[in-house]
Amino acid sequence: MAETPEKTPADAPSKTPASSSDVEPAPHPGVVPAFRSVRRPSGGWRRVAGVVLGPLMVLSGLASLLFVAVSLDVRPRTLDAAVRANTIGIAPHVSGPIVDLRVVDNQPVVKGEVLFVVDPRPYAADLADAEAALALIDMEIAALRAGVVAAARAVEEANALLVEAEAEAVYARLYLDRVRPLLSERFVTPDQVDKAATEADALDAAVTTARARIAAREADLAVAVASLGDLDELPDAIPTEEATARDVDMVEARGGDAEAVGDRPSDVDPATLNARRVAAAAAVAKAELYLDYCTVRSPLDGYVTNLNIAVGEYANEGRQVFALVDGSVWYVMANFKETFLSFIDVGDEVEVYLMARPSERWRGVVQGVGWAIDLADGRDIPRTDLPRVDPTLDWVRLARRFPVRIILEDGPEVPIRMGETAAVIVLPGEGELPPAQFPWLRSLFDDLDLDD
Template sequence: MVKPGAGAPVGRYLALLLVVATLLVMAFVIRRVDREPRTDDAYAYADTIDVVPEVSGRIVDLAVRDNQAVKQGDLLFQIDPRPYEEALLRANASLVALDRQIALTQRTVTAQQYNARSAHAAVERARAAAAQAIDTLHRTEPLLPQGYVSAQDVDLARTAQRAAQADLAAAEWQAQQAEAAVSGVDALVAQRAVVQADIAIAQLNLAFATVRAPFDGRVVSLHTSTGQFASALKPVFTLIDTRRWYVVANFRETELKDIRVGTPAAAFLLSDSGRRFRGTVDSISYGVLPDESGLALPGGLPRIERTLNWVHVAQRFPVKIRIDNPDSDLFRIGTSAVAVLYPGRR
């Protein structure tokens, strides 16, 4: 027969043991959380680009569909190349015509140069004839007083000297005229450089008409089809860079003391919480937008809202974790995640 009150000490011992066990568990959890910060305020992230055509035109071949995975170099879409092919043909034809014009002009210039050299030779002949006429006159004039020559001979010598000087002046004028008539092909050669630049631009525009994937990725936000007119510098869809995946986790500022770039980390996606993905800290944000400060800070800073207004809550800063072993079927931008940091490990 059990005596009354015999079970009371046992119950107190069990209650005390339960309290001690709870305190130990709490101490273990607090220590672990302090040494290995964890947060469920996290999401998956990857870099994205807007796929923007460099030229305008109608899409004649849309080779992808929404949410399709693509490899680097895969065709995304083809803009009608015919206007750009015609522009290239026209530029090449202009170059051929200009080359022929340069060749014809060069032949004309060569003939003009020959004429100029011939005129210079005529000047030399006229100069020699004039010099000879002057010498003849100088030899003839002293002989007149002595009666060796007649006055008519002297007059003829003077006339020949004046005619020779006139011929020399005419030859020099013709030589200057022939020299001035020599043109050149410099202007045409400069024009040829312009045409070559037009050809290069036409080739570039023709290449831009074919849009290919710049990296391995996944097509998202595709809301168009073949036949749509694509305008230059206006996005057609978005491409996610699936080569690198990250988890952006918002940790309290009190947990960032021992966190550095390269700190080991782990991430769990809520879409499959049983899988653990390893990673390392890629960067730690150096700015968020403080809602309570009243400061007008530049836009673009992350906005991390605090949940309690009646106590001072530690601010949270985004920590960007690069995932080492992402699963392309599970990782989606914005997927909820849990992140754990291991600052004590290498």
């Protein structure tokens, strides 16, 4: 037996008299009554959420816009940046065909490494000629030195002969003094006395001759010394006046007559010989230098670039053959709007990101801010040595950009290349880079290899 549901007060008929408008008409027999929509009360939580969240979102957007604007001023940044490096043009100091090429394009090299060799045979022949000319002059100098030695020995010989003549003359005078008293006592004949006197006079004359011979030999020595000059002090050249004065002093110091020596003919000018010797030595040094220039070496640690030659190519003196990229210093040239320059100072820390590795960052330091740019403005004028940053002009006048040089000092141990696109963020007043933002996102990039 089914239970009859108990009527609730809500199901009970209302005892409140109903108005005529609230009374529903009875349905027509045979017509199915239609459902009438029930009007929900206006308001509710949705309206409250809209009233609260709408202004909150507007305020959040304004706050975010203000934060971004302040952050851009406090930490200037730009995407208009690229990696740079210094390049060195490699040009030989001598001309000739390349007989040995020891590098290839894009090869890393170290300082002092041989790059290529120019044919050294002509320069080796020039060195041989210069050495031969120097050897001939050295032979002349050796002959002059031998003449000085011979003259000095002749002076010594003349001095010895003088001593011998003086001894014989003294003995002859003593003998004459002994035999003269014996003439009165008839122990000797007058002829013997005359002979002794004659011998004494002859020996006195021999002494005079020996002294004259010494003077002549000393004069010959002075001439030899004057001809040799100061060649022992080469390779320093001596001016003609100074060389002549020194020669005169040397002659007079040895007791000779400088004027008499000067009157004697000489085929050798010491000052000229000095100059010839110096010139010959300089020619040898120059030939050695040119021969060494035939081997072209790397002046720095770097990378070969733009190598488009082969063995047999004729290399001209002073004309660039290829270039080297200096691998010791890398920097980023970032073009900042002029409105940001007042927030950038030399020495500021910089965050640097490369497009090739967006998840890795480099530490940089502002080295300097450009003081001038090329104001060609599209006109056809000769290029200057100033950095050129072409402005983007539209109906709105845009701020010009100035180059800021940022030295890369620390970063991942990965190779970087000149010309890579970079993004930089300047951090004024900070002594070191702050911790990286969103480390979990960077780790995700590394795990998924999205940076490749």
